[in-house]
Amino acid sequence: MIKDNQKYFNRLHVLLDAFIIGIAYAFTWYFRFVIVPKIVEIWPPLKKVFQYTVSSTDIYFSVMVFIIPCYIILYFIFNLYTAKRVQSRKTEFYNIVKANLVGLAGFMATFYYIREVNFSRSLIIIFAIFNIIAETLFRNAVRYFLRNIRTKGFNLRHVLLVGYSRAAEEYIDRVNSNPQWGYIIRGILDDNVEKGKQYKGVKVMGSTDDLGVILSQNQLDEIAITLSLSEYAKLENIVFQCEKSGVHTKFIPDYNQVIPNRPYTEDLLGLPIINIRHVPLTNSFNIIIKRIIDIFGSLFLIILTSPIMLIIALFVKGTSKGPLIYSQERVGLHNKPFQMYKFRSMEVQPPNEERTKFTVPNDPRVTKVGKFIRKTSIDEFPQFFNVLFGDMSLVGPRPERPFFVEKFREEIPRYMVKHQVRPGITGWAQINGYRGNTSIRKRIEYDLYYIENWTLGFDFKILFLTIFKGFINKNAY
Incomplete structure (x- = not known):
């Protein structure tokens, strides 16, 4: 059973990590003091970069x-010993990078504080890079190894579901589509569904009264409580039985359309609040x-794009009649309307028509210049002033016209959540x-994923990707 071997696997993982860190550090020393001097001889300007040298190696290997x-x-702090099943490659890589950057900053600060001038700062930087690469390769190799042995029937996690509900079906769907996780769903217990009923190969094998007997057999790694909303009165007793048996228990709520993927909890004097x-x-x-x-980003972009905006202004004004800047009412932060600016890309049209119609492919209202600036998103450049004035942000959900806001708020669940943040020029x-x-x-x-997972790093990632994916788009008409 996994629960018997997991602790030994974790200990082995720590020992292997220690070995990887030691090898990466030793290789860094060799690279810095054996390979780099030879490179410096060929290219002398690098001597300024690698200026710290020490005749003795004792100081380096004592560190x-x-x-x-x-x-x-740091690896423990950044959750790098969390089970591979619940942590994606991407998340694990980010955690490796964060742990190494914190380690780098910590050692740099320590050397500065103790005024150690003979230790090569470049060695610590190179070590961080090598260690990130080594740890990433090692952990991906571990993933490959675990996936391989799971296909042979080893390292599997046996799970019992308690409760037949939408949550149970969604859980089964995800497990079936990700066999590399190594989950084996043994069956479902439910009081309202007849024994023998199946969902994608998983049978209802009895009622919740059978839970005690099944737990006593000690053949399960996990219990997943997937009760329907109407059955939540049984939750406390089921949790008590599971915890008494010592089996790892998790709760999968049957209201995932209400609770977000990453719920924010508070502790009110011992009372948990979600x-x-x-x-x-x-x-x-x-x-x-x-x-x-x-503010600073919009000012920079206004200055940077001002030559382009001047040229576009001349073309728009010279090729069609109407105003240079098109102003349209949109709904922004806290449902407040504001005027969003664009270079005019269409022929002037009646207000009631432009308020209620989406642009479609080959739209006859779009001018020749407008077709180009819409396709390349240059028509959005005046919105840098919206950002400067505080109506918009560089990154956020795109704002919509009042007519469509009223329409979508009734048709699409959680649509209005987007108005809890400033709308953006570009977004996830x-x-x-x-x-x-x-x-x-x-x-x-x-949009909801962006709102719930916002970080400055996420904003910078979106801005960077906008350069490659956001300006020219097949869906921009």
Whole structure:
């Protein structure tokens, strides 16, 4: 059983990590003091970069005694010993990078504080790079090994579901589509569904009264409580039985359409409170930081794109009649309307028509110049002024016209959550292709993911990807 071997696997993992860290550090020393001097001889300008040298190696290898345990502790802090099943490759890689960057900053600060001038700072930087690479390769090799032995019937996790519900079906769907996780669902216990009923090969094998007998057999690794909403009165007793048996128990709520993927909990003097929606940008510090970046970012972009905007202004004014800048009412932060600016890309049309119609492919209202600036998103450049004035942000959900807001708020669940943050020029939905005449529901899913998972790093990632994915898009008409 996994629960008997997991602790030994974790201990082995720690020992192997210590070995990897030691090898990466030793290789870094060899690279820095054997390979680099030979490179410097060929290219002398590098001498300024690698200026610290020490004749004795004692100081470097004595530091290893501190580096290995410190990095192991950092790996624990950054959840690098969490089961591979519940941590994606991407998340694990980010955690490796964060742990190594914190380690790098810590050792740099320590050397500065103790005024150690003979230790090569470049060695610590190179070590961080080599260690990130080594740990990433090692952990991916572990993943491959675990996946391989699971296909042969080893390292499997046996799970029993208690309760037949939407949550149970969704859990089974995900497990079946990810066999590399190594989960084996033994069956379902439920009081309202007849014994023998199946869902994608998983049978209802009895009622919740059978739970005690099954637990006593000690053949399970996990219990997943997937009761339907109407059965929650039984939850406390079921949890008590599971915990008494010592089997790892998890609760999969049957209201995942209400509770977000990453619920934000608070402790009110011992009373747990789950916030229905966690919005990091309601935090005052986060709001201030994002606003500062928006101000300086918009000023920089206005200056950078001013030559392009001048040229486009001349073309728009010279090729069609009407105003240079098109102003349209949109709904922004806290449902407040504001005027969003664009270069005019269409012929002037009646107000009631432009308020209620989406643009479609080969739309006859779009001018020749407008077709180009819409396709390349240059028509959006005046929105840098919206950002500067505080109506918008560089990154956020795209704002919509009042007519469509009223329409979608009734048709699409959670649509109005997007108005808890400032709308943006670009967003997570847009760089994933959801702009123009695409699914509003999918767009809202991406917007909600952005809202609930906002970080400054996420904003910078979106801005970077916008350069490659956001300007020219097949769905921009």
